[in-house]
Amino acid sequence: MNIKDWRRANELFEEVLDLPEEEQKAWLDQTCSDQPSIREEIERRLKADAAAEARNFLAEPVIPSRTLSTGEPSPVLADSAKPDHFGPYRVLGEIGRGGMGVVYAAQRVDDTFHRKVAVKVMAAGSGDDELARRLRTERRILALLEHPNIARIYDGGTTEDGRPYFVMEHVIGVPIDEYCSAHRLSIRQRVTLIRRVCAAVDYAHRNLVIHRDLKPSNILITEEGDVKLLDFGLAKVLENEDQRERISEATVPWRQRLTLNYASPEQLRGQAVSTASDVYSLGVILFLLLTGTHPRSFEGLSPWEAEQKIGSDPPPRASVRAKSRNPIAHPVAEESIKIGRQLEGDLDAIVLKALRFDPNARYRSADQFAEDLNRYLSALPVAARRGTFRYRLGKLLQRHSLAAATTAVVLVLGIALTVSSVFSANRLSQSQTRLLEEQAKLERTQSFLLGVFQQAGPYVAEGVPLTLREAVDAQAERLSDSFGAPPEVYAATLTTLGWVYFELGSLDQALDLHERALAVRQESSLSDGALAGILDGIAAALREQWQFDRADQMSSEALELHRRSEENPPGLLRSLNHRVKLFCLQKNWDLADPLTVEAMELVRIRFDDNDPESAIALVQRGQVLKHLGRRDDARQLYQEAEALFARIYGPRHPILAPLYNNLGVIEEEAERFHSAEKYWRRSDAQYATAFGDDFYDRVIPLTHLGRLLHHTGAVERAETALRTSLEVAVRSPALGPRHEIAYWGRSAVALGALLAATGRCSEVEALLGTKVEEWRIRSKNPLIGEAQALLEDCRAILENAIPENFEPK
Amino acid sequence: MTTHVSTEVTDLLLAWRNGRQEALAELMEFVYSRLLRIGGAYLKDERADHTLDAAALVHECYLRLVQQERVRWQDRAHFFAVAARLMRRVLLDHARRRESLKRGSEIAKIPLDEAMDSFPIRQPQLIALDQALHDLEAKDSQLSELVVLRYFGGMRKEEVSEVLGISSATVSRRWRTARAWLFEYLSEDG
Numbered sequence: 001m002n003i004k005d006w007r008r009a010n011e012l013f014e015e016v017l018d019l020p021e022e023e024q025k026a027w028l029d030q031t032c033s034d035q036p037s038i039r040e041e042i043e044r045r046l047k048a049d050a051a052a053e054a055r056n057f058l059a060e061p062v063i064p065s066r067t068l069s070t071g072e073p074s075p076v077l078a079d080s081a082k083p084d085h086f087g088p089y090r091v092l093g094e095i096g097r098g099g100m101g102v103v104y105a106a107q108r109v110d111d112t113f114h115r116k117v118a119v120k121v122m123a124a125g126s127g128d129d130e131l132a133r134r135l136r137t138e139r140r141i142l143a144l145l146e147h148p149n150i151a152r153i154y155d156g157g158t159t160e161d162g163r164p165y166f167v168m169e170h171v172i173g174v175p176i177d178e179y180c181s182a183h184r185l186s187i188r189q190r191v192t193l194i195r196r197v198c199a200a201v202d203y204a205h206r207n208l209v210i211h212r213d214l215k216p217s218n219i220l221i222t223e224e225g226d227v228k229l230l231d232f233g234l235a236k237v238l239e240n241e242d243q244r245e246r247i248s249e250a251t252v253p254w255r256q257r258l259t260l261n262y263a264s265p266e267q268l269r270g271q272a273v274s275t276a277s278d279v280y281s282l283g284v285i286l287f288l289l290l291t292g293t294h295p296r297s298f299e300g301l302s303p304w305e306a307e308q309k310i311g312s313d314p315p316p317r318a319s320v321r322a323k324s325r326n327p328i329a330h331p332v333a334e335e336s337i338k339i340g341r342q343l344e345g346d347l348d349a350i351v352l353k354a355l356r357f358d359p360n361a362r363y364r365s366a367d368q369f370a371e372d373l374n375r376y377l378s379a380l381p382v383a384a385r386r387g388t389f390r391y392r393l394g395k396l397l398q399r400h401s402l403a404a405a406t407t408a409v410v411l412v413l414g415i416a417l418t419v420s421s422v423f424s425a426n427r428l429s430q431s432q433t434r435l436l437e438e439q440a441k442l443e444r445t446q447s448f449l450l451g452v453f454q455q456a457g458p459y460v461a462e463g464v465p466l467t468l469r470e471a472v473d474a475q476a477e478r479l480s481d482s483f484g485a486p487p488e489v490y491a492a493t494l495t496t497l498g499w500v501y502f503e504l505g506s507l508d509q510a511l512d513l514h515e516r517a518l519a520v521r522q523e524s525s526l527s528d529g530a531l532a533g534i535l536d537g538i539a540a541a542l543r544e545q546w547q548f549d550r551a552d553q554m555s556s557e558a559l560e561l562h563r564r565s566e567e568n569p570p571g572l573l574r575s576l577n578h579r580v581k582l583f584c585l586q587k588n589w590d591l592a593d594p595l596t597v598e599a600m601e602l603v604r605i606r607f608d609d610n611d612p613e614s615a616i617a618l619v620q621r622g623q624v625l626k627h628l629g630r631r632d633d634a635r636q637l638y639q640e641a642e643a644l645f646a647r648i649y650g651p652r653h654p655i656l657a658p659l660y661n662n663l664g665v666i667e668e669e670a671e672r673f674h675s676a677e678k679y680w681r682r683s684d685a686q687y688a689t690a691f692g693d694d695f696y697d698r699v700i701p702l703t704h705l706g707r708l709l710h711h712t713g714a715v716e717r718a719e720t721a722l723r724t725s726l727e728v729a730v731r732s733p734a735l736g737p738r739h740e741i742a743y744w745g746r747s748a749v750a751l752g753a754l755l756a757a758t759g760r761c762s763e764v765e766a767l768l769g770t771k772v773e774e775w776r777i778r779s780k781n782p783l784i785g786e787a788q789a790l791l792e793d794c795r796a797i798l799e800n801a802i803p804e805n806f807e808p809k
Numbered sequence: 810m811t812t813h814v815s816t817e818v819t820d821l822l823l824a825w826r827n828g829r830q831e832a833l834a835e836l837m838e839f840v841y842s843r844l845l846r847i848g849g850a851y852l853k854d855e856r857a858d859h860t861l862d863a864a865a866l867v868h869e870c871y872l873r874l875v876q877q878e879r880v881r882w883q884d885r886a887h888f889f890a891v892a893a894r895l896m897r898r899v900l901l902d903h904a905r906r907r908e909s910l911k912r913g914s915e916i917a918k919i920p921l922d923e924a925m926d927s928f929p930i931r932q933p934q935l936i937a938l939d940q941a942l943h944d945l946e947a948k949d950s951q952l953s954e955l956v957v958l959r960y961f962g963g964m965r966k967e968e969v970s971e972v973l974g975i976s977s978a979t980v981s982r983r984w985r986t987a988r989a990w991l992f993e994y995l996s997e998d999g
Binding site: 007013 | 948949952956959960967970971976978982983985986988989990991992993996
């Protein structure tokens with residue numbers, strides 16, 4: 001059999017695999033009727049395939065892929081003989097074994113109090129210098145630490161055969177997670193417990209020790225309810241105050257001992273570890289105590305896979321996880337939901353801040369973590385959720401429940417002065433003063449927006465309602481001076497209006513207003529957050545004008561300010577989204593990638609599920625993942641965005657149309673053709689419903705659909721879709737010549753390909769013949785190349801077809 | 810590990826991705842020598858408490874040789890593809906040396922051999938399989954490549970899909986072709 005037939009046989013074999021077994025024979029009969037040798041080859045392939053499957057031929061990689069430990073300590077080291085004593089300590093029994101050695105319960109021979117101690121010793125016969133070194137380091141570290149919540153070291157020595165050992169406090173207790181379940185602790189009790197663990201870890205940090213292996217089995221709770229931190233076997237002493245270190249090559253094998261579920265991203269990647277790495281592990285433990293599950297399970301994964309997962313899938317909110325908990329483990333569904341509600345908001349935010357991918361975005365130390373847990377317990381605003389006006393107001397009301405009723409009424413009336421009098425009884429704290437300022441700013445902006453609609457009302461405009469655009473223009477004119485508002489309020493109003501123009505597509509006006517807002521800076525200082533918002537506005541407008549370099553510069557500055565000020569998380573998210581869009585337009589997926597991860601973290605941390613920016617962040621993350629080849633993940637995010645958009649705007653909103661279109665593309669690539677067709681039809685319908693049958697963007701899903709149907713052999717339906725698409729492109733009033741190629745051309749080339757394939761070459765000539773020449777002068781769109789090739793083929797066929805009695809020489 | 814080692818490997822990796830084919834050969838040579846050393850040390854270091862698997866060994870190698878800040882995860886998939894080819898070579902060399910030993914030839918053992926004898930490689934006539942792969946490569950190099958990545962590299966479908974630039978659905982179908990062909994080839998032989 002020649003190589004061409006051999007390949008053909010393989011192609012057909014791969015096709016036939018998709019068919020149900022009972023249809024295979026008929027299909028082969030039909031397809032290979034005139035090629036018996038190919039048919040025979042395929043039959044043999046099918047037989048071999050079944051036999052290979054049955055015998056597990058090559059089913060597992062050559063070296064069976066067993067993954068590293070995901071939680072349990074490494075199994076036993078070779079050391080079965082129980083020693084009698086270590087120095088003056090008599091061995092009572094074995095307590096446990098780990099990767100580094102064995103722990104025995106023992107008693108000092110001459111101790112009249114018969115106090116029990118624990119002796120940790122390097123396993124016999126291991127003869128490993130590295131192990132011995134680690135054990136000595138642990139001993140040295142424990143000697144540094146003297147804290148009621150850290151197991152204390154008493155003594156140390158070397159066995160007769162030269163193995164180092166040390167003697168420490170014998171702790172009787174249970175791992176923290178077991179303790180919480182056994183005592184059915186409430187959420188508050190669990191938080192209190194973790195806060196105490198934080199205090200012990202912070203003590204270690206202040207002594208420049210990083211634990212690096214915090215997990216429930218290393219945190220015991222005694223019968224008296226005391227916390228005891230154990231096992232500093234992987235701990236590291238920081239050499240200097242800058243609190244960072246790089247894992248040396250020698251310690252790399254120790255990564256194997258990491259417990260994947262609790263290891264921070266930087267540990268998984270073998271990068272610099274800091275106190276924030278311990279914070280991460282504490283965050284995982286808190287998540288576990290609150291929900292009974294790990295934020296992400298790395299069960300059965302290699303460190304490499306875990307690292308990949310951790311880098312691209314932000315952790316879920318604890319509240320969401322608690323609500324969706326396995327009903328078998330937690331039979332009372334209502335209970336889960338109740339717990340979920342308790343976690344919503346502050347605790348969600350605190351856990352997620354501890355679990356941030358970027359160590360700098362986490363709590364800097366266990367102390368800061370504990371501090372925020374304290375704030376949660378005292379109903380103070382938590383640092384993790386610093387930001388929105390509504391949030392802080394809510395907290396204020398929570399604390400001043402007596403004043404709450406009054407305040408609510410006052411707020412409804414919207415009389416800021418009265419508000420201040422309510423609180424003037426107390427000494428006004430700084431944050432309360434700020435609150436009032438923000439309230440004032442909010443009201444100014446609101447009244448300005450109200451002005452827009454008053455302008456648009458029929459009475460004001462002498463009986464003729466203005467268009468929204470006219471109303472905005474009229475109101476903008478009134479903004480020629482600061483209308484007596486404080487500078488910051490004036491700037492906020494200008495930039496709000498700038499965004500309105502941006503949304504209306506008037507980029508020059510948008511730029512003008514943002515720049516005027518920026519000019520306010522010359523008279524009065526603006527906060528970092530306000531400044532960042534203005535720069536975002538400028539960057540977005542520049543981007544839409546394709547001035548990428550300047551847009552990049554502005555948006556980078558804006559993002560930096562947002563990150564620094566931390567005063568406005570919604571603004572930060574919007575800023576990230578705009579910057580991602582900038583990179584997506586330039587197809588720079590590598591730069592967009594980390595930003596979308598950051599945006600996703602914010603989406604998970606924030607609690608405003610009605611913010612369209614959250615949905616935009618989902619879509620853009622999806623876009624990036626799609627281009628990085630992670631199609632299924634992208635699809636999931638798109639679907640999440642779909643649900644969110646539908647909730648915010650309603651299911652008929654046109655914003656869903658491009659999303660459906662993208663989903664169609666993903667489904668086609670995954671060869672789920674039926675689903676792709678469904679999405680494209682929905683996308684088309686959504687456009688048509690929202691903007692009418694002649695709306696030009698219908699062309700996009702319709703051409704996709706046409707091409708798909710053509711390729712899957714549904715030629716008639718394909719032609720219908722493509723002809724509709726062509727008609728839309730012809731009729732659409734909004735399209736000038738500039739868009740002819742992108743819309744009409746797109747449909748025409750797809751239709752042309754179909755016509756050519758069905759032997760209607762003269763129709764192709766009629767459709768594209770004159771256009772292609774015209775386009776070539778104007779544009780470099782790759783579509784034109786495709787059109788030209790198509791046309792040339794058709795012309796060649798037409799020429800050859802004319803002389804019917806043509807004979808080759 | 811000195812800095813220049815990781816720089817070199819990283820640069821080669823980037824060059825290969827950017828289409829410089831010679832970079833692959835250089836990369837192979839370089840990583841091969843390292844893989845032997847690390848592999849030997851790895852197996853010697855780890856006693857009964859650690860299992861060796863291809864992915865962990867290669868991952869370790871990757872961590873040591875590549876500057877991770879400079880490469881994207883796609884590059885990592887490509888690195889693993891290199892490593893898969895190397896696994897094939899390491900295992901084959903090992904199998905051949907063992908064959909020669911059986912025949913009484915004098916061939917120096919390398920540290921890896923001893924360790925390898927002790928772990929459970931599934932070797933369905935490894936040398937015959939290698940020969941079959943050579944023949945398959947002549948007919949359709951994508952098919953043999955796919956087998957190397959999956960069987961020797963222990964790579965998952967998605968990773969293979971990234972390296973070969975085909976969808977994972979196609980990876981599955983092509984895998985069955987390759988497997989069926991190899992099965993038949995090896996059955997005929999035996």
